Amino acid sequence: MKVAVMGAGAVGCFYGGMLARAGHDVVLIGRPQHVEAIARDGLRLEAQQFDERIGAPRVTASTEAAAVAGADLVLFCVKSTDTESAGASIKPHLGEHTLVLTLQNGVDNAERLRGVITQDVAAAVVYVATEMAGPGHVRHHGRGELVIEPARASETAARALIAAGVPTEISPNVRGALWAKLIVNCAYNALSAITQLPYGRLVQGAGVSDAMSDIVAECVAVAQADGVTLPPGVDGAVSHIAQTMPGQYSSTAQDLARGKRSEIDHLNGYVVQRGAALGVPTPANRLLQTLVRLIEDKAHAVI
Structure with a gap:
């Protein structure tokens, strides 16, 4: 499979790298510093069980959206x-x-x-802790x-991912699973970003x-008002994250640490937006969205 x-950041490089290790041809479309490093040295995939470099022809890299062709x-x-x-940008080349x-x-990207x-287009719920440890280096x-x-083609994709060592399932209730993941993100992302603490230390x-x-x-109140069927054990899933990813900083924390704009409007901000539309108060989520936005504005202020 090609x-x-x-958007070959930490998540894309991890899953792309895993598929490449399994024999698929993978092109990573990302920022110039990563593309240059991968073209020169291959993609370094530092996982828990191995640390490998994967290069051409299995892994190539480009800065151009046209590279999706084929x-x-x-x-x-x-x-x-x-x-x-x-x-x-990819539409003409698909x-x-x-x-x-x-x-x-x-929850609404698909x-x-x-x-x-x-x-x-198929939505996927992602449960992985990764970071770009350097140009062309995913940890x-x-x-x-x-x-x-x-x-x-979901079954074909799922079989390829499973064969590549990625636990994958197809679910008829992806909307509920996306909301469950959103709830976890809302609980952790902004707090990790504001404090610049990893999950294990944060919860202490x-x-x-x-x-x-x-x-x-x-x-949960917003999801229920929106007709979402949440999977059981949402509270347990929230506490489980700190146990399974104690050293992980949220993606929002990584964005703020690099002085980048975050996805806060699509996380806590999305809950605020849907809550307002459905008449459900969301003061805690609104406060977190506001604080993260203030930190972003401070970083981008022209002095």
Whole structure:
């Protein structure tokens, strides 16, 4: 299978690297510093069980959206803020039968992408702890499961991922799974970003457990008002993250540490937006969204 990764950051490089190790041809589309490093030295995939470099012909890299041409599967891994623009950039180059799999934070990216392209789009829920440790170097801290929405080629993609060592399942309730992941992100991402603490240390702070309970309760209330069927054990899943990913900093924390804009409007901000539309109060989520935005504005202020 030919695979293209659109937005080859930590998540895209991890899953693209795993597929390449299994024998698939993978092109990583990302920022120049990563593309240059991968072209020169190959992709370094530092996982928990191995540390390898994967180069051409299995892994190639490009800065151009046109590199998706000929792909059977596109792993769509851009920030939620860039969904429509990135979708438009790859649209002219997609094959008729290409499956585009959205590996993104948030709950509405697949729907938004379907408004841009005509190919099959399937949402995926991602449970992985990764970071870009340097140009062309992805470090895997834990987990790696995917839950995929049914689509024409979902079973083919799932089989390839499973064979590559990625635990994958196809679920008819991906919307519920996406919301469950959103709730976890709302509980951790902003707090990790504001404090610049990894999950394990974060949850040890005084009052953090109660604050997370408030955040989760608001999210659950909005989801229920929105007709979402949440999978059982959401509270347990929230506490489980700190145990399985104690050294992980949230993606929002990594964005703020680099002075970048985050996806906060698609995480806690999305809960605030839907809560306002449905008449459900969300003061805890609103406060977190506001604080992260203030930190972003401070970093981007012109002095």
